[in-house]
Amino acid sequence: MTNLKEIKVGLLGLGTVGGGVAKIMHDHAQKMSDTEGISYKVAKIFVRDIEKSRAKHPGLPEEITLTTDFNDVINDPEIDIVVEVMGGTSFAADCIEAALRAGKHIVTANKDLIAIERGQKLIQYAAANQLDFLYEAAVAGGIPILNSLRTSLASDKLSSVSGIVNGTTNYILTKMYEQERNFDEVLAEAQALGLAEADPSGDVDGFDAARKMVILTKMAFGVSVDLDKIPVKGIRHVKSRDIQVADQLGYVIKLIGTASFKDGTVYASVAPTLVPKTHPLSTVRNEMNAVFTSGAATGEMMFYGPGAGELPTGAMVVSDIMAIGQHIETQTTGHAFANYSQEATWREAENIESVGFFHFVTEDKQGQFLKLVKIFDDAKVSLDKVFQEPKHEAHNAEIVVVTHEMSQAQLAQIQSATQNSDELSLVSYYAVMADAK
């Protein structure tokens, strides 16, 4: 540490991610300063309870000041970069706003904030004031997907970006699949392991994934979409039986967030989706994440890694800190992280085509199958795969149909025709992902 430039960092929050950031900045200090000739130091951390925080992080260097007043961090003239790792939107936004007004560069992992207008306003304020505002860790934790989209894929025109961007739901679906267990049981286990929250709704109902899709849509296509526009379906209603039948037909059920750009229109959605077993996304197990991109030039790529966790997420936050350090050194701060913008309209759902997987239960009597096939024929939907098995209880039969591509209008027609049938009950419907090339 002879005459290296030193950059001081203040943390807001010392939970999972904050703890990871502090640990990495301590353990990897030598590598970090060797890389760019800048030394980085955590100077102050805003916490709720100083004693509890010290007890929880016994390895935290003594020289780091803990404070219960966030103004101590934000207004410290020695601090260059403020790292917000508290989560939540309102208070976090207030703190970030105050930090920006005090001239601090910002790093955050806060997807909830970045995905909404308040976050976008703060980002604009930063750029207008030559301040950096980076948030690589907001999507897919340890995977450097946003940075790859904004730099290495800047030369390409992407047509779609799809991914498994919520580790909790992927863990639950993996255990349901591999251990043939049901949703409630695995959710309880995930909660016990700390992989799911006491109120699991944000994860299992797909809202967390939807926020990440807002950010991915912006980074991949340069288009800002409104979170409320994105149709979101979670995994609460995924049945063990659906998973088994999908397996027999060559699919794995995953919670897939997808966004696509076509002819000036953009569309994004989150739903449990059948992924062909030959598609790279099908191999993503447990709490791992992956983002799959399709581009005119780069073809198909996948970025796979840990979607959350103290150290993986912490590593991406620290990489953002190092990027800002370089910008400070070269006096090039204030460059927008999302550096590409274009106009696009929202593609209405009626223009979305997809392959469908329908799981019916019907009375096991002559003529039922014909009726079912006629419903699809009336909607002019042709069938790709059909699977029928008698059910032992109640003289019912189970019929599963995988279609060729159909429009949302055709899907609605089929759903309505089967709703009006006394003898035929549509147990589940899922979209089926196209196979990788």
Add this chain to the structure above:
Amino acid sequence: MTNLKEIKVGLLGLGTVGGGVAKIMHDHAQKMSDTEGISYKVAKIFVRDIEKSRAKHPGLPEEITLTTDFNDVINDPEIDIVVEVMGGTSFAADCIEAALRAGKHIVTANKDLIAIERGQKLIQYAAANQLDFLYEAAVAGGIPILNSLRTSLASDKLSSVSGIVNGTTNYILTKMYEQERNFDEVLAEAQALGLAEADPSGDVDGFDAARKMVILTKMAFGVSVDLDKIPVKGIRHVKSRDIQVADQLGYVIKLIGTASFKDGTVYASVAPTLVPKTHPLSTVRNEMNAVFTSGAATGEMMFYGPGAGELPTGAMVVSDIMAIGQHIETQTTGHAFANYSQEATWREAENIESVGFFHFVTEDKQGQFLKLVKIFDDAKVSLDKVFQEPKHEAHNAEIVVVTHEMSQAQLAQIQSATQNSDELSLVSYYAVMADAK
């Protein structure tokens, strides 16, 4: 194009990659200029034969000057960036050197040159003269692995980087596995498809992968290793039968380049390796590439995509051009692409431990299996899996053994003991990759 800054690019070479670069810079011009407010233009291209090049690239804009004198490109005062996409080492190095002396920034996809001392000297010269020298496309074509290692993973300490970094051999091994065909037949097919060269040695004997491992070792660990130190085994001797037996035991055979860093030592090798089917690298099929990293903080990640091809490789070259454009704009050129260096010694092979897969043929008579087991026991190597099957020809039996971890000395002892046996013949030996966590 009102008052955008314009950056002019000269190409040396208009083969596969050069054609891709020209096409992307034309087709994606709007997106490129929208991204950073800089407009990019290919001004001149050095080719061997102007007429043939025009005929081969009918879409090439008329205003691009083709020339058969590389000095026309290098000495054009309007050209800021020279892109070398000819391949080969000696002439390419001469051209790059002349371009650097003329003050041009360099982009290349030339792994053969970057992996040797001459390339490293040119890179040093560039940095010393405030010139950029980028080569993302030199490893794993369309996958932004080098940029991810140097930026997003700068905060982490990596312990290993392994990958499928040669598309030709992965194509051959995939077809041998999936279609149960032999090496010679699939090689001939790959040559007919243009996936393998007339002289396939650079690919199938592993040398191309070894050069990429030199570059990955530098980017992942900051350590320069000598290409000649890397033990290299290609896939010529991989037998269909090995692939079948490996399959039954839960493995796929892949040509794996691997590099690891431990306690100040580094080691790298290239060899056909058994990859557990549950490891993400096992799912990489045909000519696709993937790089798998293990780090203290980020855990395990995989970057998957096209390893070669006009447009994927071209896209990474163009991303490098855009990065240089920004550096020119902000007057921050001359920053080394490989920005991290540390000292390390080469870990001698005797210190390498690995799990081994041994495939023996023996006379099918009483006592043979005992003899074999005794050889492993004498070497103090314990067995994990054993598989025996009678062979129909010549009353032989086939015995396959997968060990627990053993040292190279133990491996040598086993190999020598079986060489000295009249009744036992070691048909194949492969290292077995540890499973992902």
